[in-house]
Amino acid sequence: MDLRKILLVALCALAPAAWAQDKFIVVSSTTSTENSGLFGHILPLFQKKTGIAVRVVAQGTGQALDTGRRGDCDVVFVHNRNAELEMVQEGWFVDRHDVMYNDFVIVGPKSDPAHVAGLQDAVAALKRIRGASAPFASRGDKSGTHSAELRLWKAGGIDPKGDWYRETGSGMGATLNTASAMNAYALADRGTWLSFKNRGELAVLVQGDPRLFNQYGVMLVNPARHPHVKKDLGQAFIDWLISPGGQAAIAAYKIGGEQLFFPNARQ
Amino acid sequence: MLDTLASGLRLVATLDLRLWQVVGLSLVVSLSAVALAALLGLPLGAALAVGRFRGRQAVIVVLNALMGLPPVVVGLVIYLLLSRAGPLGELGLLFTPQAMVIAQTVLVLPIIAALARQAVEDAWREYEEQLRSLGVEGTRAALTVLWDIRFSLLTAVLAGLGRASAEVGAVMIVGGNIDGVTRVMTTTIALETSKGDLPLALGLGMVLIGIVLALNAAAQLIKEAAQRRHG
Amino acid sequence: MSAILPLRLEEVSFVAGGRTLIDRVSLALEAGTSSIILGANGAGKSVLMRLMHGLLAPSAGRVAWSGEGARRRQAMVFQRPVMLRRSALGNVIYALDAAGVPPVQRERLAAEALEEVGLGHLAQRPARVLSGGEQQRLSLARAWALHPEVLFLDEPTASLDPGATHEIENIIRAFDAAGTKIVMSTHSLGQARRLGDEVIYLHQGRIVERASIERFFPHPATAEAAAFVKGELPWT
Numbered sequence: 171m172d173l174r175k176i177l178l179v180a181l182c183a184l185a186p187a188a189w190a191q192d193k194f195i196v197v198s199s200t201t202s203t204e205n206s207g208l209f210g211h212i213l214p215l216f217q218k219k220t221g222i223a224v225r226v227v228a229q230g231t232g233q234a235l236d237t238g239r240r241g242d243c244d245v246v247f248v249h250n251r252n253a254e255l256e257m258v259q260e261g262w263f264v265d266r267h268d269v270m271y272n273d274f275v276i277v278g279p280k281s282d283p284a285h286v287a288g289l290q291d292a293v294a295a296l297k298r299i300r301g302a303s304a305p306f307a308s309r310g311d312k313s314g315t316h317s318a319e320l321r322l323w324k325a326g327g328i329d330p331k332g333d334w335y336r337e338t339g340s341g342m343g344a345t346l347n348t349a350s351a352m353n354a355y356a357l358a359d360r361g362t363w364l365s366f367k368n369r370g371e372l373a374v375l376v377q378g379d380p381r382l383f384n385q386y387g388v389m390l391v392n393p394a395r396h397p398h399v400k401k402d403l404g405q406a407f408i409d410w411l412i413s414p415g416g417q418a419a420i421a422a423y424k425i426g427g428e429q430l431f432f433p434n435a436r437q
Numbered sequence: 438m439l440d441t442l443a444s445g446l447r448l449v450a451t452l453d454l455r456l457w458q459v460v461g462l463s464l465v466v467s468l469s470a471v472a473l474a475a476l477l478g479l480p481l482g483a484a485l486a487v488g489r490f491r492g493r494q495a496v497i498v499v500l501n502a503l504m505g506l507p508p509v510v511v512g513l514v515i516y517l518l519l520s521r522a523g524p525l526g527e528l529g530l531l532f533t534p535q536a537m538v539i540a541q542t543v544l545v546l547p548i549i550a551a552l553a554r555q556a557v558e559d560a561w562r563e564y565e566e567q568l569r570s571l572g573v574e575g576t577r578a579a580l581t582v583l584w585d586i587r588f589s590l591l592t593a594v595l596a597g598l599g600r601a602s603a604e605v606g607a608v609m610i611v612g613g614n615i616d617g618v619t620r621v622m623t624t625t626i627a628l629e630t631s632k633g634d635l636p637l638a639l640g641l642g643m644v645l646i647g648i649v650l651a652l653n654a655a656a657q658l659i660k661e662a663a664q665r666r667h668g
Numbered sequence: 669m670s671a672i673l674p675l676r677l678e679e680v681s682f683v684a685g686g687r688t689l690i691d692r693v694s695l696a697l698e699a700g701t702s703s704i705i706l707g708a709n710g711a712g713k714s715v716l717m718r719l720m721h722g723l724l725a726p727s728a729g730r731v732a733w734s735g736e737g738a739r740r741r742q743a744m745v746f747q748r749p750v751m752l753r754r755s756a757l758g759n760v761i762y763a764l765d766a767a768g769v770p771p772v773q774r775e776r777l778a779a780e781a782l783e784e785v786g787l788g789h790l791a792q793r794p795a796r797v798l799s800g801g802e803q804q805r806l807s808l809a810r811a812w813a814l815h816p817e818v819l820f821l822d823e824p825t826a827s828l829d830p831g832a833t834h835e836i837e838n839i840i841r842a843f844d845a846a847g848t849k850i851v852m853s854t855h856s857l858g859q860a861r862r863l864g865d866e867v868i869y870l871h872q873g874r875i876v877e878r879a880s881i882e883r884f885f886p887h888p889a890t891a892e893a894a895a896f897v898k899g900e901l902p903w904t
Contacts, residue, residue: 227615240522242520242521341631367633566718566723566750570743571767581762666794667753668795
């Protein structure tokens, strides 16, 4: 009777042994990093060298940090230095290392109703967008990108509210989709932008402001708080990321000949 | 939209091992969840159809309502349960395919149980007296009816399969959409959409629909062949 | 000698939905006589049959068999046969299984029962595709295999054509000849005369007359029964 076969399939599906073969670690990172394709490039190199598989769970920065706090991953790799340091202070992570930075760009419709194209001052650009009440799509999801965006508004003394300001509450790609559909401005990390294929009328209008630089940090979840953490394997990953080999791998990743991430780990 | 669709199908046709790995995982997760949900839900539905106890109507109403459980809410609850910070953290099941099977089983169980209850209750009216006359009552009678209407129950199971293979909220949250480990068709479609790669997303969507159609067609053929044999 | 008869009903009433469907019925059914429950539609024949067979519990009064194990020694055939989705043979085997007959004997006994009712050639046919008459014969085969002491039949030929009815009546006679007590409800006078030894006339839930076939036909003693007999067409 079918019943016995069904039971067998169900049991096999649930046998953890069937899936947990290699040594692996779980790294929580951000959707923008995952979408940039960086991991697809550097993780195979790490696995080849150490035999350790890296499973990346891509979430918003806020959620990624929370995943670390809960002990649901071994390593956290995000780009929100203030939040990271705070959580190291609170004892959730062992310590924090700089790994690399990328930058944000302000994209917008080529028609540029707020006249910001070519500006190198991000805050000034945002002021003009506000002044023109031009549509702006924000991630609104507590991510590193979202926090950076809010810092820039604050620096310009603006509290972004109104019909022109649309919070999508979602990842970078989804927000860009919305911006593309609405012909709105948006703040995006260069990595996601370069691999984003649904640009519509959007183009990069503002870049180069040092305030647009986005620093990445990597942290090991504290085994004192979560004894099950794979601290040796996790540490091996961190060590590799900040080693010359890892840093070179990061620098080598390009999209259309353009480098996305700039390694800056301190030895 | 038509050329997006066309380029999507082209992309999918030329795609490699990774796509088929994703398709394979989708099938394993959803079919396992449906199998488990059927194992639990069919007897549950039959028991509810046949049993008489206080509050029975209330249970039926609740079960019917649970058919509409939002996948993302189920995902969130299972996530909180399986997280290391949660009560079942010891099991280390978060971000694994097993967690996805569990979440989908929870989603699908009410559908199968509620539809089975309805089918068994309808059949019960026809069979009950005759079975009792033969001395068959209670559990044994319920199982006899359940087995006798097995081809109608196939519809309930297919409804469950439809729900499992279509949802993205639950598997995304409890699985983490990890490349090569917990990435399934629906989460891949969500990912590619978020990357703006709409042709690929649409192509994958067509593959998903195609697979579900094929499964339904196969089930229909089985049903017809069996009806010819057993009447 | 019967282990479970006589069956005694003592002041049995059945109330449902506020209506009294069976009203203080007392009677004893003895072995060796075929009893026909006769009455108009709505008289309560089906309810009375179910009370006797134990499918319904009385609202008042008692249904008492005379010996142990009455549950297993009776069978019932309904107006509309209910068959499982399996072969004719499979349906009889199911009944044998339910009765606790050892697995090795089931197929043989089932095949014999089918032969007895003339369905041997349809043993492997799915029961649900059989004609109405064939399914009713299958119900009888199912009952036959159990060798019951009492066979209840609730209007067994009401849905059948004359040819099928004739076949069913032959089988009922065979049960009778084998010693099974027949308790059958019908609204057909002809059938009552052909198959019965006694008539129990039910009117609005009460037993109004009880007599042997010879005494009841052609002139019943009570007014209600007489009216019923007169209203019936002469050839049914």
